[in-house]
Amino acid sequence: MSISEKLSENIDGHEVQVKHLVFTVSNFLSFSRIPAAIILVYLHSQYKESWTWGIFTIILYIILSDFLDGWVARWLNQVSELGKSIDPFADKLGAFIMFYYLISIGWIPYWFLWFFVIRDGMILAGSTIIKIRYGKVAMSVMSGKISVNVLALYWLAIFFYPEAKEVHFYILSATVAIMVYSFFDYMIRFFKIIKGAEFN
Numbered sequence: 001m002s003i004s005e006k007l008s009e010n011i012d013g014h015e016v017q018v019k020h021l022v023f024t025v026s027n028f029l030s031f032s033r034i035p036a037a038i039i040l041v042y043l044h045s046q047y048k049e050s051w052t053w054g055i056f057t058i059i060l061y062i063i064l065s066d067f068l069d070g071w072v073a074r075w076l077n078q079v080s081e082l083g084k085s086i087d088p089f090a091d092k093l094g095a096f097i098m099f100y101y102l103i104s105i106g107w108i109p110y111w112f113l114w115f116f117v118i119r120d121g122m123i124l125a126g127s128t129i130i131k132i133r134y135g136k137v138a139m140s141v142m143s144g145k146i147s148v149n150v151l152a153l154y155w156l157a158i159f160f161y162p163e164a165k166e167v168h169f170y171i172l173s174a175t176v177a178i179m180v181y182s183f184f185d186y187m188i189r190f191f192k193i194i195k196g197a198e199f200n
Contacts, residue, residue, distance in 0.1 A: 010198045018200055021080040026073035029065040030086040036062050037094035041101040063152050084137040091148045092120045098155055107158050119183050126190040138199050141189055143182040150175050
């Protein structure tokens with residue numbers, strides 16, 4: 001297979017019909033993760049342990065909605081340009097809110113915030129370049145979804161077992177490793193698109 005033929009292949013595996021829709025179930029699920037993260041932080045800051053299971057329920061919703069939004073969009077044939085933007089934006093902003101709070105109360109090392117912001121800022125910059133150049137947003141990669149959920153696992157471990165320092169270290173190490181892998185996954189995808197690969 002020639003280089004030109006490889007570039008003409010869709011890097012998402014198959015072509016997906018992307019629509020210009022706004023009010024969809026999947027978009028609601030994606031956007032709802034932002035207020036959910038705000039409510040979660042508020043409940044913990046105000047009520048601490050008395051709202052432990054309420055907080056756990058919200059975290060469970062955040063994780064499930066992250067899996068469901070894309071599946072619902074495909075099932076209902078409602079994959080949209082807005083949805084492709086909201087989904088990663090909600091992931092990043094929601095995670096930032098949750099982790100900034102834990103850093104502010106001294107439960108997570110401060111350097112992790114800088115690592116998170118720099119990584120996600122570079123991914124966002126690449127996505128913006130693609131949007132400007134091609135007029136559409138590239139879909140998230142699977143490793144990005146996995147990294148978000150490993151982040152959630154780390155948050156849960158910190159929140160429910162604050163004394164388990166050794167466990168925190170191993171989960172943090174795994175989280176950083178997966179986020180680094182995901183970053184390079186995004187970069188490889190970015191350069192393929194810039195070189196002419198088709199994408200949804």
